[in-house]
Amino acid sequence: MEHTPPPLFRTGPTPLTRLLILSTLSLMLLVADARFNYITLLRQATAVVLYPLQRLATAPAAIGRRISEFFVTHGALREDNQQLAARNLELAREAQQARALQQENAHLRGLLGARERAGMPALAAEILYAARDPFARKVMIDQGIQGGIEAGRPVVDHVGVIGQVTRVYPWLSEVTLITDKGHLVPVMNLRTGLRAVLAGTGDEGRLELRFIPLAADFQTGDQLVTSGIDGVYPPGLPVAEITHVERNTAYLFANIQCKPLAGAHNHAQVLVLGPMPEKPERPAENDGTAQKKRKKGG
């Protein structure tokens, strides 16, 4: 019988074997992540290991911001203060009107027997960094499971909708921006009340309205707000403004370009809104075959 002599040095498996083993493992993880979302626990465990590094890496920027805040000039502060006072006055006027309107609304709703629209609890968070992934538009914020955040929560800044929480880690969460390719937001045209679906394009600062008939009343400058029919975004939040409408009769649908109102790139402070009030159960489908999974907005 022929057999090879034992190796002089113990070196373990050959590089090629190791490459094959680890590549196979990676591919399995990739498939498990992309198709089945099986590995949430593994993700979170790795995230815990990584967390101190993430905080450390974003610390210089935060310290720099604090230092620059310290050296703000007196003039700049006064100017800022004046602007804020003016804005405050304006907002106070609006708030007074809003209170009156709210009362009127509550009265009318009571008359209609409709349920009261609950005020939403919100959680302030700070954007730590934008993910380097060039294929997606995501940011990391500094609140996670510990802060009571769940996947699916809408995220807004003081202007409008930024995006939606898609993954939560113990102390961080990942927010997919509305400009991410494939992210959909159900919206309503504020001027006409027409409903549509706003889709991200993957480009920063560009969104498009999909499947709008040529004759539909959409004009440049129209404001789009969330319509709230998806159960993710509460109704009435400003989202985008139409920048360009092109009606070419060669195509079935109008080409409508929009730009988002809020920008994750220019503000560090955001609000994570609370869960939507429970909606009434959907009426049961007649045949069992039509039971599809409800798709979230992301």
Next chain:
Amino acid sequence: MSANSMTPQELLLPVRSGFILLTLVLALLANLLPWSGWTAWLAPDFVALLVLYWCIHEPRKFGFLTAWLLGLMMDIADGSLFGQHALAYVILAYAGTFLHRRVQRFSMAPQILHVIPLLLFTDLVVLLVRALAGADFPGLPYFLGSFVGAALWPPLTHLLKLPQRPRPDPDRV
């Protein structure tokens, strides 16, 4: 390559495992810095660069498993598909280990010519995985980081070899 592109090899002290670990943590930190705008396109993947460096210079001390775990961490940090960087780094580590005897013999300029295609190939693996998962091609600037990374190779090599250089003996003149 002509014979004069090869350099005489210098004798170095053995590298400490702690030092390798420290450089890897620093590379992870560099990758996690809040890059934004055009710097995000220019920023090289420091972890990939370090993986390649240690695979070429210390293939016995730097294992594939380390590269793989680093890849998993990058996937979490980027919020990308779990395993895409792990796969890319393992392939990079294999390529680096496979070529280490060859690359070490060359001087800096030819070394860079080896580093560029290896880093580009890593980018390509990530691109392929994402394309299969349904992403769009993000444009040619996607590959810029690899060239910047290759340009950083000479200063990186110099820097990382510093602790291995023997101190000059003060008693000898």
